[in-house]
Amino acid sequence: MGYVIVTGAAGGIGQALVRAFAEAGYPVIGVDLAAKPERLPTAHYIQCDLARTVAEPTYAEEIFSTIRTTLDGQPFDALINNAAVQILGKVEGLNRDAWHRTLDVNLLAPFLWAQALLPELEEAKGCVLNISSIHARLTKPEFVAYATSKAALSGMTRAMAIELGSRVRVNAIEPAAIDTPMLLAGFNGNPAGYELLKYCHPSRCVGSTDGLARLAVAITQLEDGFANGSIVRFDGGIGAQLHDPRTLYVSCEDSG
Numbered sequence: 001m002g003y004v005i006v007t008g009a010a011g012g013i014g015q016a017l018v019r020a021f022a023e024a025g026y027p028v029i030g031v032d033l034a035a036k037p038e039r040l041p042t043a044h045y046i047q048c049d050l051a052r053t054v055a056e057p058t059y060a061e062e063i064f065s066t067i068r069t070t071l072d073g074q075p076f077d078a079l080i081n082n083a084a085v086q087i088l089g090k091v092e093g094l095n096r097d098a099w100h101r102t103l104d105v106n107l108l109a110p111f112l113w114a115q116a117l118l119p120e121l122e123e124a125k126g127c128v129l130n131i132s133s134i135h136a137r138l139t140k141p142e143f144v145a146y147a148t149s150k151a152a153l154s155g156m157t158r159a160m161a162i163e164l165g166s167r168v169r170v171n172a173i174e175p176a177a178i179d180t181p182m183l184l185a186g187f188n189g190n191p192a193g194y195e196l197l198k199y200c201h202p203s204r205c206v207g208s209t210d211g212l213a214r215l216a217v218a219i220t221q222l223e224d225g226f227a228n229g230s231i232v233r234f235d236g237g238i239g240a241q242l243h244d245p246r247t248l249y250v251s252c253e254d255s256g
């Protein structure tokens with residue numbers, strides 16, 4: 001098995017991704033701004049700032065050279081671009097820093113990391129998997145920076161796939177609500193709100209970090225080159241739902 005890089009490895013979904021790839025037998029290189037969480041089963045861990053890899057070419061080259069030394073000529077099977085920031089703000093209030101940080105971490109870093117590591121990925125017939133979001137297509141107030149970055153990440157996935165063709169597969173997953181510790185903490189003391197969130201999804205549940213991680217492993221393991229340029233929804237059907245009055249009525253009836 002070749003190496004897999006998971007960015008945002010210390011986060012709720014990142015930790016599940018690391019565990020799932022490690023359990024599938026891949027040596028994982030975790031990357032995050034935060035320190036390595038205890039007992040995270042990474043083969044290597046690089047603490048770095050993805051935004052700095054966008055803004056400072058010398059810093060970026062140091063990180064990429066550390067990665068190449070770590071790979072040491074071993075195959076590199078997948079780059080999982082999972083790290084992201086979610087800076088919320090009303091249209092009137094979003095400042096330049098919020099926009100730059102959002103686009104640097106969520107969009108430019110995934111591109112620049114894939115670009116820098118393309119020779120290693122190509123040699124291993126590897127793939128890039130971008131963790132996008134349902135906000136790429138459907139969003140809500142105050143999410144304009146995050147939603148724009150994710151729409152662009154899904155668009156970039158398609159554009160890179162058509163250019164790279166048979167050399168490196170590029171795919172994305174667009175998850176809806178996932179049961180990360182942060183999401184659950186947001187509903188602490190509000191069980192009714194959490195039930196309502198589940199009922200918003202036709203599957204009547206939120207997604208699990210482990211389910212999402214298993215999907216990421218499955219896409220990585222699909223060596224069929226035709227599985228390319230795909231945007232896979234992991235959203236409990238919410239992205240397919242028409243919100244007309246009847247749908248809302250049925251949802252309310254269902255939820256008692």
Ligand SMILES: NC(=O)c1ccc[n+]([C@@H]2O[C@H](COP(=O)([O-])OP(=O)(O)OC[C@H]3O[C@@H](n4cnc5c(N)ncnc54)[C@H](O)[C@@H]3O)[C@@H](O)[C@H]2O)c1
Nearest residue numbers: 008010011012013032033049050051082083084133177178
């Ligand atoms: N949690 C959900 O419900 C949900 C839904 C849809 C999509 N997603 C996507 O899944 C991915 C993971 O989300 P999560 O819920 O685990 O979030 P999270 O905040 O728990 O994890 C994100 C990780 O990225 C890291 N990170 C942020 N900025 C960084 C930087 N500059 N350099 C290096 N690392 C940095 C953070 O330290 C954190 O560990 C994100 O791309 C997010 O947009 C999450």
